[in-house]
Amino acid sequence: MSTLTRWNPFRTLSRFDPAPGGLDDLFRGMSLRPLLREFENAAVDxxxxxxxxxxxxxxxxxxxxxxxxxxxxxxxxxxxxxxxxxxxxEIREDHRQVHTxxxxxxxxxxxxxxxxxxxxxxxxxxxxxxxxxxxxxxxxxxxxxxxxx
Structure with a gap:
């Protein structure tokens, strides 16, 4: 029987850092990680x-x-x-979602x-x-x- 491999194109993109090394601090706010995390966690794998x-x-x-x-x-x-x-x-009424x-x-x-x-x-x-x-x-x-x- 052959091996099945699942490919998620967003998983490799989420590891991409447009500013590696010393420029990391300068571009930290512009990182692609938060945006691409939504695609990576879009469904139960x-x-x-x-x-x-x-x-x-x-x-x-x-x-x-x-x-x-x-x-x-x-x-x-x-x-x-x-x-x-x-x-x-469910989020309780007296709480707010900070991160998920x-x-x-x-x-x-x-x-x-x-x-x-x-x-x-x-x-x-x-x-x-x-x-x-x-x-x-x-x-x-x-x-x-x-x-x-």
Whole structure:
């Protein structure tokens, strides 16, 4: 199975400093970091690991800050989609927001596996911010050896 790599073009830009070295203090107020941080934190980055066994795929997905009732999983053929909503904390009336980096909103992650999934046997568990899926392979999609007479 090939390795999946996610690319975020804003992550590399947020590390760009237009005035490195001695001019850093002079241009500190003009830094791109605060503006680009908004793009970098625009959604929950659902990182995942996929392992394949003979009869099923084991998928572990990081979904930080979500409650299990706010996670939706759909499987169609070999495509798997995960949607999660992270709800922000309410700000009390006698407080004001000074700074925030934590994400609140809806995120989606979809991926395609090499073989179709048996929807009836799928299971999902969510604990400590990790969603664990067991996705059994469909029997008719399995490779079969044919003896030559």
């Amino acid at each position: 659902m990182r995942m690991d996929v392992q394949e066994a003979d009869k099923a795929y084991q998928v572990s997905v990081e979904v930080p800050g979500a409650k299990k009732e706010d996670i939706e999983i759909s499987v169609e053929g070999s495509q798997v989609s995960i949607q999660a909503e992270v709800r922000g904390e 980096e934590r994400y609140a909103g809806r995120s989606t992650r979809s991926f395609t596996l090499p073989q179709e999934i048996d929807v009836e046997g799928c299971t999902a568990q969510y604990e400590d911010g990790i969603l664990r899926l067991t996705l059994p392979k469909k029997a008719n999609g399995a490779a079969t050896r044919i003896a030559v007479d």
